Every structure is written in structure tokens, then in C-alpha cells.
Amino acid sequence: MSPELVLFLQTLVSGILIGFVFSLLSVGLTLIFGVMDIVNFAHGEHLMLAMYATFWMWTLWGIDPLFSLPVVALLLFILGVITYRLLIRYVLDAPMLAQIFVTFGLMVFLRNLAQVLWSEDYRRIGDTLLSGRIELFGIFIGRPQLFASLGAVITTGLLYFFLKRTRTGWALEATAEDKEVAGLMGINTERMFALAWGLGLASVGVAGALLATFNPIFPEVGTVFVLVTFVAVALGGFGSVPGAFIAGIIIGIVQVLGGFLWEPRFKTVLIYAIYLGVVFIRPQGLLGRR
Amino acid sequence: MLRLTRVLLILVLAGLVLAGCVAPQPAAPAAPAPAEQPAAEEAQAPAAPEEIVIGAIYPLSGALAATGVDLKNAVELATDIINNEYDLNLPLAKSAGLPNLGGAKIKLVFGDHEADPEKGAAEAERLITTENVTALVGSYNSAVTATASQVAEREGVPFLNPESTSPTLTERGFQWFFRTTPYDKLFAENFFEFLDEMKAKGYDVSGVAILNENTLWGTDVATLENEFAQQYGYEVVANIPYEAKASDVSSEVQKLKAAGEDVALLQASYVSDAILYMQTYKQLDYAPTAIIAMDAGFVASEFVQTLGDDANYILSREVWALDLAESKPIIKAVNDMYKERYGTNMNGNSARAFTGMLTLADAINRAGSTDPAAIQQALLETDIPADQIIMPWKGIKFDPETHQNVLGSGIIVQIQDGEYKTVWPFDLASAEIVWPFPKWSER
Incomplete structure (x- = not known):
């Protein structure tokens, strides 16, 4: 292959790989929104907590992220349920601004808590079972990134299967459709909401554990990823799991390839241009329902 | 329509959250006040206090x-x-x-x-x-x-x-x-004096690539580096400003790769982006002849702590180092x-x-x-x-007009085995410079 082609393909691969990470992050956010119309502003901070959980299990007990991943997902699931029970439950029927400020406040709280507990230092997980890179026809693929992509596909697949093919999943979708009617049909909507928060955060837990293998960990790490996640959720259609998944990949490719072919400083502009285009032409997003 | 406004509101809010994290440095005001000359009668020397x-x-x-x-x-x-x-x-x-x-x-x-x-x-x-x-x-x-x-x-x-x-x-x-x-201008010039002296030793670079974060500091540094590159006759093969709060920098690194690796990369980054770049260089196998940093992220204590051996062979300007004592x-x-x-x-x-x-x-x-x-x-x-x-x-010695010390100069340090060693000026060096920056596969 000619060097130009290799460079181009390498860039495309890099874009797809980071896109999968965006996808995984967006899926959790869109699930919570889809079920209860609440945006979790603390999403980035939940990611940060998942990364720290992975980091500490690795540092203190030497548990490889590959094995701590299910534990982190479970911890985040529990955190999601607790968050719902202690905070969100009380603002379900409150005005939108009140809902925004609850999760916004949670974001500020968690970020500052992390600064107090773990300081501003940057941490990094050293060599893990996932470290290294693969070379294919002169194209480099980071193994952590590759595993993160696999994790994204599997997690999204499981979530989608759960929503579409299980009774509990149907109950969740019914609750999202109409809370009152679902309640009348004998669905425990309280439990469904808690489940949505649990699942939403568990997928962030998976993302955090995988991301921690190749990204530095620090209290503000959430801010780096969260904005692009919001865009992916809106682009994919609020509440649509497959939509968020596809949108994440699109954003990854556009960002990396666009930055390479054009000027890197305009790469975020490209993402928002696409986003604006979608808002004007198809306000419900790629796969969203009206 | 309600949904659209909601989406926009959310994005604006999220933007505010992020914007709040980057506090801009206020620019130094530059209003010169007229100097008051002390009255002549006060000028006679009083008894020594x-x-x-x-x-x-x-x-x-x-x-x-x-x-x-x-x-x-x-x-x-x-x-x-x-x-x-x-x-x-x-x-x-x-x-x-x-x-x-x-x-x-x-x-x-x-x-x-x-x-x-x-x-x-x-x-x-x-x-x-x-x-x-x-x-x-x-x-x-x-x-x-x-x-x-x-x-x-x-x-x-x-x-x-x-x-x-x-x-x-x-x-x-x-x-x-x-x-x-x-001050910063002098440090930027130091880079090119250093490259000239390397050339005199037989280590030539064909040009420089400039990579900088795009707030006031990074932009100023890049402007100065561009000026001096022209003055000293080095071709600038790439000029890449980027956002410091980035989740991914592979397009920037690919751009650098496309511009050729036979150059010295002049980089101005804060700490999280400096770390992200180093990881991406390694992953994508980018190894220019030298990476010369304008301190900041590259001399923060987290840099070596986080990257370990991968931080080695980075060159950075510094003002002082303890090993100068040698x-x-x-x-x-x-x-x-x-x-x-x-x-x-x-x-x-x-x-x-x-x-x-x-x-x-x-x-x-x-x-x-x-x-x-x-x-x-x-x-x-x-x-x-x-x-x-x-x-x-x-x-x-102060310049009579600006009152800037004209004899000041920076040093260039290199990370070797996780420690910052003075490598330039050559007569003050405590360690031999490692040049060129080794390929990732050979370290």
C-alpha cells in the first residue's frame, strides 16, 4: 500500500476506535433520558468515578481492569440505583430546571469530592493484560482501544437485547412510553426508573474501566468526554440506544478524519456543524421518535 | 419545538460547565504611567539609615x-x-x-x-x-x-x-x-540557538513543526517560534494549534506524521494534553528527530509520574536545574x-x-x-x-530602555531515566544529549 493510503486508513481506524468509546458513553446517557426525560449532567463524573474505581482496584489489589470491569459495572449499577432513590425520585414531576440543577449539583459535588479525596494528580494504570498494540499492514491498532471498542459493541448489544427481547425490557420501554398507563398495567414504575439509572450507570462503568486502561485519570476527566457525549445523544435521537451508538461512531470518524483532511483546529466545528444540520433537517435525531 | 429548545439549553449549559474549567489568564495591562522624578532637594544624600x-x-x-x-x-x-x-x-x-x-x-x-x-x-x-x-x-x-x-x-x-x-x-x-x-521571547529564541549549535556538531534537522494549545499562552509561543524560525532560516513544515481539553488527538498526530518526521517538533502544551500526545505518539509510532517543549505540561511533576519510561528523551526549556551545580x-x-x-x-x-x-x-x-x-x-x-x-x-545587565536583563538565558533539559538533566548550553550540561529521539520500537 502507498504511504498516503496507509496514513488515511490509519486515521480512519483511529476515528472508528475513538468513536466506539463515544458510543459506549452515550448509550448510558440516552437510556436514562429515554426512560424518564431527565438529563444526567453528572454523567462525566460517573465516568470519572468508574475510572478511579478501576485505578484503585489495580493499584491496591493488583486486579487487572479486564477482571475488575464487571465489579466496576456492578458498583456503578448500585450507585445508579442509590442516586435514583436519594435524589432523582424527588424531582420526577418537578419543573425541568429543578431536574437540571439536581444532576448539575451532583456533578459539582462529585468533582470536588474527587479533588478532596484523591487530589488533582494525574494517575495512570501501567501495563495491563490489555496493553500493547497490533500492527496490520502498517496500520497500528492500540489493544486497549480495540478492547474498548469490543466492550462497546457487546455492552450495547446486550442492552439492546435486554430492551427488545426480555419482559423486564418491555416493561422498561412501556414505562418510558407512558408512566401512568404502565403503572395501571401492573408495572412497578419506581423499580423501572431505578433500573434505568442502574443500567445507565453500569454501562458508564464498563466505559470507565476500559477507558482507564489508556487514558489518564484525574478529577476533571469527565469534562473531556461529556460534551461530545451530549452531542452524540442528541444526534442519535434522545432516548435511542442504537441511535446513540451510531452517532458516537460518526462523531469519532468525523472528528479524526475531518481534522486530518482539513485543519485539526476545526475538528470540533465539524461535529457541531453536523449536529446543527441534523437539528434543522431532522430535529428528532437520526433514530429518534417524535 | 419544546424538545429542540431543551436540547439547545442543555448544550449551552454543558458548554458553560466546560468553559468554567478553563480560567483565562488576564492579559497584562500595558498603560504606562508617567514617571515622577523626585524633587531635587530630596536628592541630597541623607545620613545613612x-x-x-x-x-x-x-x-x-x-x-x-x-x-x-x-x-x-x-x-x-x-x-x-x-x-x-x-x-x-x-x-x-x-x-x-x-x-x-x-x-x-x-x-x-x-x-x-x-x-x-x-x-x-x-x-x-x-x-x-x-x-x-x-x-x-x-x-x-x-x-x-x-x-x-x-x-x-x-x-x-x-x-x-x-x-x-x-x-x-x-x-x-x-x-x-x-x-x-x-522571558518567553528569549526562551523561544534559545530553541533555535540550540538547533544551530546542534547543526554545528553535525546533527542537522531539515525544519521544525510547531504544535501548540490554542489559548493566549500557546498562541503567543507559536507566533514567536514562527518568527524565529524565519529569522534563523528553518522551514516550518506544519503549524498545528489545538484545543487543550481534547479527548483524542490522533488527527493532529497524523497531520504531523504526514508533514515528515525529519524535523524538530516544538510543542507548547499543558499537562493533560501533553500526556495524551505522548501516548498517541507511541501508539501511532510518531518519532520526530526531537521533541522540544516550552516547559509547562512537560515539566509538571505529573508528566514523568504518569508516563514513566515513555516520558524519556523529551527536551524542554527550563530556567534552572539543580544539576547545574556540577x-x-x-x-x-x-x-x-x-x-x-x-x-x-x-x-x-x-x-x-x-x-x-x-x-x-x-x-x-x-x-x-x-x-x-x-x-x-x-x-x-x-x-x-x-x-x-x-x-x-x-x-x-539591564537594557537602558526596557530594563530587561539582556544577559539572561534559559537552559534545555532532557528527561533521562525519569530525571531532568541539563543538556544545553553545552558548557553547563550535566549529561550527554540523546539525539535523535529514539524510535518507539527501539526503546
Whole structure:
């Protein structure tokens, strides 16, 4: 292959790989929104907590992220349920601004808590079972990134299967459709909401554990990823799991390839241009329902 | 429609959250105040005072308190060396007090600015009007130095700045402001002097690539580097500004790769982006001839801590390094005194504050009085040779117009086995430079 082609393909691969990470992050956010119309502003901070959980299990007990991943997902699931029970439950029927400020406040709280507990230092997980890179026809693929992509596909697949093919999943979708009617049909909507928060955060837990293998960990790490996640959720259609998944990949490719072919400083502009285009032409997003 | 507005509201809010995380540095105001010349009758030398009061304004509390304490310790150590007899080859060390003022001692009074430009100005005001200081030193943060020196300018009090590097500070045409530290423009020029000297040794680079974060600091650095590249005749093969809060930088790195690896990469980054770039270089196998950093993220303690061995062979500009002691014994002597008293080694900040304080005292001594105009004149005549300072400079001599020390110079350090080693200027080097930057597969 000619060097130009290799460079181009390498860039495309890099874009797809980071896109999968965006996808995984967006899926959790869109699930919570889809079920209860609440945006979790603390999403980035939940990611940060998942990364720290992975980091500490690795540092203190030497548990490889590959094995701590299910534990982190479970911890985040529990955190999601607790968050719902202690905070969100009380603002379900409150005005939108009140809902925004609850999760916004949670974001500020968690970020500052992390600064107090773990300081501003940057941490990094050293060599893990996932470290290294693969070379294919002169194209480099980071193994952590590759595993993160696999994790994204599997997690999204499981979530989608759960929503579409299980009774509990149907109950969740019914609750999202109409809370009152679902309640009348004998669905425990309280439990469904808690489940949505649990699942939403568990997928962030998976993302955090995988991301921690190749990204530095620090209290503000959430801010780096969260904005692009919001865009992916809106682009994919609020509440649509497959939509968020596809949108994440699109954003990854556009960002990396666009930055390479054009000027890197305009790469975020490209993402928002696409986003604006979608808002004007198809306000419900790629796969969203009206 | 409701949904659309909601989406927009959310994005705006999210944007605000992110924007709040990057506090912009206020630019230094550049309004020159007219200098007040002291009245002629005050100029006759009064009887030599027993004590000369000097005000030192530093961030002694708040987020920069740790740095502030280093700076305070350094000026206190300098004052002790001036006031008492020590067998050191430094200005005023061998005598007790200032000999030309009948052995008068220096008394320090401190002002705390908490890294706030307004507090800095208020402290300067207080020290001048109620403490009657003869001169001021400070204030570390360029933004604070800018406001505090404005007060000194208005009041006609000499202000010596040992450690702020914003170029604008000496471009204001102030009469009473003097700066001993080299500043950002000089550091940018150092890179090209270094590349020229490497070329003389037979290590040629075909050009430079410039990579910088896109806020005020990074942009200024890139502008200077572009200017000097032209002046020194180096082709700029790529010019890439980027956002510091990035989740992924592979397109930037691919761009650099496409521009060719036979160049020196000049990089200005904060810490999280510096780390992200290093990881991406490794993953995508990008190894230019050299990576030369404008300090910041690359000299933060987290950089080596986080990257471990992957941080090796990075070159960065620095103002000072402890290993300079190997070629300049006076540095070891002073650092030993400092360490014995305060328990830590000196660093670039304390070494510069120490040097600034000695420079000021030297001028007051030569002025032979506390008259501001006489001190100003003595400062302009300052000529301290290289062997009498603990800095890697060629000496101290102020430009008659800008009052910038023209003999200042930076050093270039290289990370070797996780430690910062001085590699340039070559006569001060403590380690042999590793050149070119090794390929990732060969390390």
C-alpha cells in the first residue's frame, strides 16, 4: 500500500476506535433520558468515578481492569440505583430546571469530592493484560482501544437485547412510553426508573474501566468526554440506544478524519456543524421518535 | 419545538460547565504611567539609615501558597547573606550589611497577594505608603506583577521583578521596573540557538513543526517560534494549534506524521494534553528527530509520574536545574544552605527570587543611599558577572530602555531515566544529549 493510503486508513481506524468509546458513553446517557426525560449532567463524573474505581482496584489489589470491569459495572449499577432513590425520585414531576440543577449539583459535588479525596494528580494504570498494540499492514491498532471498542459493541448489544427481547425490557420501554398507563398495567414504575439509572450507570462503568486502561485519570476527566457525549445523544435521537451508538461512531470518524483532511483546529466545528444540520433537517435525531 | 429548545439549553449549559474549567489568564495591562522624578532637594544624600526596608510581594496564601513559601524562603536567605558575613562568591556576601551605607542591614516586609492582581496592587500601595519601603521585589504571577509594578511606577519606587516571564511586562516603557529573569521571547529564541549549535556538531534537522494549545499562552509561543524560525532560516513544515481539553488527538498526530518526521517538533502544551500526545505518539509510532517543549505540561511533576519510561528523551526549556551545580559550585553552596534551613532543594522559582534580591541589594549599595533616583541609576549600571550568580546566565545587565536583563538565558533539559538533566548550553550540561529521539520500537 502507498504511504498516503496507509496514513488515511490509519486515521480512519483511529476515528472508528475513538468513536466506539463515544458510543459506549452515550448509550448510558440516552437510556436514562429515554426512560424518564431527565438529563444526567453528572454523567462525566460517573465516568470519572468508574475510572478511579478501576485505578484503585489495580493499584491496591493488583486486579487487572479486564477482571475488575464487571465489579466496576456492578458498583456503578448500585450507585445508579442509590442516586435514583436519594435524589432523582424527588424531582420526577418537578419543573425541568429543578431536574437540571439536581444532576448539575451532583456533578459539582462529585468533582470536588474527587479533588478532596484523591487530589488533582494525574494517575495512570501501567501495563495491563490489555496493553500493547497490533500492527496490520502498517496500520497500528492500540489493544486497549480495540478492547474498548469490543466492550462497546457487546455492552450495547446486550442492552439492546435486554430492551427488545426480555419482559423486564418491555416493561422498561412501556414505562418510558407512558408512566401512568404502565403503572395501571401492573408495572412497578419506581423499580423501572431505578433500573434505568442502574443500567445507565453500569454501562458508564464498563466505559470507565476500559477507558482507564489508556487514558489518564484525574478529577476533571469527565469534562473531556461529556460534551461530545451530549452531542452524540442528541444526534442519535434522545432516548435511542442504537441511535446513540451510531452517532458516537460518526462523531469519532468525523472528528479524526475531518481534522486530518482539513485543519485539526476545526475538528470540533465539524461535529457541531453536523449536529446543527441534523437539528434543522431532522430535529428528532437520526433514530429518534417524535 | 419544546424538545429542540431543551436540547439547545442543555448544550449551552454543558458548554458553560466546560468553559468554567478553563480560567483565562488576564492579559497584562500595558498603560504606562508617567514617571515622577523626585524633587531635587530630596536628592541630597541623607545620613545613612541603620535599616533599609524592602517590600516583597508574593502569593503566600491561596492556591499558590507552596510556591509563595519557596519564594519567601529564597529572599530571606538572600537577605541573610547580605546582612551577615559569608565566604561565598556572591555580591555583598563577604561584608555584613551594605558597606556603602555604613553597614546598614536590610529588613524585609512581606505582602501577600494570593495570586490576585488587585490584592497585589493594594499590597504595593500599603508597603509604599505605610511601611515606607525603599524598593519592592515580586510578584511571581505576571498578571500581579503588572498591577503591583504600576503602583510602584506611580509612586516612583524601584520595583525589581525576579521571576515573571510575560513579554509585555518590559514593553510598557516603565521607568522604575526592572526584570532579571529571561522571558518567553528569549526562551523561544534559545530553541533555535540550540538547533544551530546542534547543526554545528553535525546533527542537522531539515525544519521544525510547531504544535501548540490554542489559548493566549500557546498562541503567543507559536507566533514567536514562527518568527524565529524565519529569522534563523528553518522551514516550518506544519503549524498545528489545538484545543487543550481534547479527548483524542490522533488527527493532529497524523497531520504531523504526514508533514515528515525529519524535523524538530516544538510543542507548547499543558499537562493533560501533553500526556495524551505522548501516548498517541507511541501508539501511532510518531518519532520526530526531537521533541522540544516550552516547559509547562512537560515539566509538571505529573508528566514523568504518569508516563514513566515513555516520558524519556523529551527536551524542554527550563530556567534552572539543580544539576547545574556540577558545573557551577556556587549553586551547590547556596542550595546546601537553603536545604539546611528549609528542608527542600531550591528550584527555578527560589533560585530566581534569590538572584533578584541580591541584584536589588547590590544596586542599593552602589547607590550609597535610599534615594529612589540614585537606586534607579545604580540599577541601570548593574553589571554582575556570570560567576557571581546561581543562574545559568551570562550575567546581569539591564537594557537602558526596557530594563530587561539582556544577559539572561534559559537552559534545555532532557528527561533521562525519569530525571531532568541539563543538556544545553553545552558548557553547563550535566549529561550527554540523546539525539535523535529514539524510535518507539527501539526503546
